[in-house]
Amino acid sequence: MSTLNTSISTEQTQREAPELAPAAVQDKPEETAIEYGQTVGTPFADDAKFRLRDVEVYYGESQAIKGVSLDIARNEVIAFIGPSGCGKSTFLRCLNRMNDSIDICRVKGSLELDGQDLYDPRRDVVELRARVGMVFQKPNPFPKSIYDNVAYGPRIHGLANRKSELDDIVEDSLRKAGLWNEVKDRLDAPATGMSGGQQQRLCIARTIAVSPEVVLMDEPCSALDPIATAKVEELIAELSESYTIIIVTHSMQQAARVSHRTAYFHLGNLVEVNATDKVFTAPEHKLTESYITGRFG
């Protein structure tokens, strides 16, 4: 019986949906107008670290990113926001070729890092990912000690000649990640025994231990409590002095607190890019306004 009930209620939902959608469209026709490849605001920058033009991403036949053009400036913090499924993670993963590992994924367009083609087949992807590090939504420490997690990258990239040099890199990275005082007496303890917030800061320490130029963060605080979130946000502010940071977030307060520019994505389109203050106080596009005022997403 319960199965039958469920299927009836699903059918009802499906019947209602098409009746509601056209009415909403008629009310606000301008809100649905997105011109392919067009972005309002200030998507371009003079001192571009990344120069991205007409980027399209497909998963099989399905297009997830629709003609996006954007510059990401050196040493800026830019936030990617937008409803679930709009392509934020997909676009972010283009920037260090993490999408390469998804068989059905194809990336088209021109993507340059410091004026060099990111997708040049001769490019060393391991070296690229050291330059463009990534912090994921869920902390993913290696099943190793705290020390070995941070030392891992410097070891494989040969960044330290002596144990004392490696010790210095580990300490410096843990200090920058705001974790040193909490872990300095248990560097040999397994990383998996840390709290979630500590693990996330450890993953940030691991990322910055190889001195990246760019840090990509995909919802880095979504599993953290407000105190751990505040620590990660402080860290972003400090890191932004020397790194370019791109952060995907569902928290508009977080985007407002940490970023210089905000990019609003909608159904694979880059609808608006503007100074963060402007996006949250006087958005230029109706779709951005609807999203930040909580009308969808």
Ligand SMILES: Nc1ncnc2c1ncn2[C@@H]1O[C@H](COP(=O)(O)OP(=O)(O)OP(=O)(O)O)[C@@H](O)[C@H]1O
């Ligand atoms: N590995 C994949 N295989 C097939 N389709 C995918 C894959 N990853 C993402 N997609 C599709 O691409 C579109 C964009 O997804 P993406 O994960 O980039 O969105 P998002 O904005 O990061 O969403 P969220 O806020 O929920 O994380 C969605 O329609 C999604 O279903």
Ligand SMILES: [Mg+2]
């Ligand atoms: Mg995502």
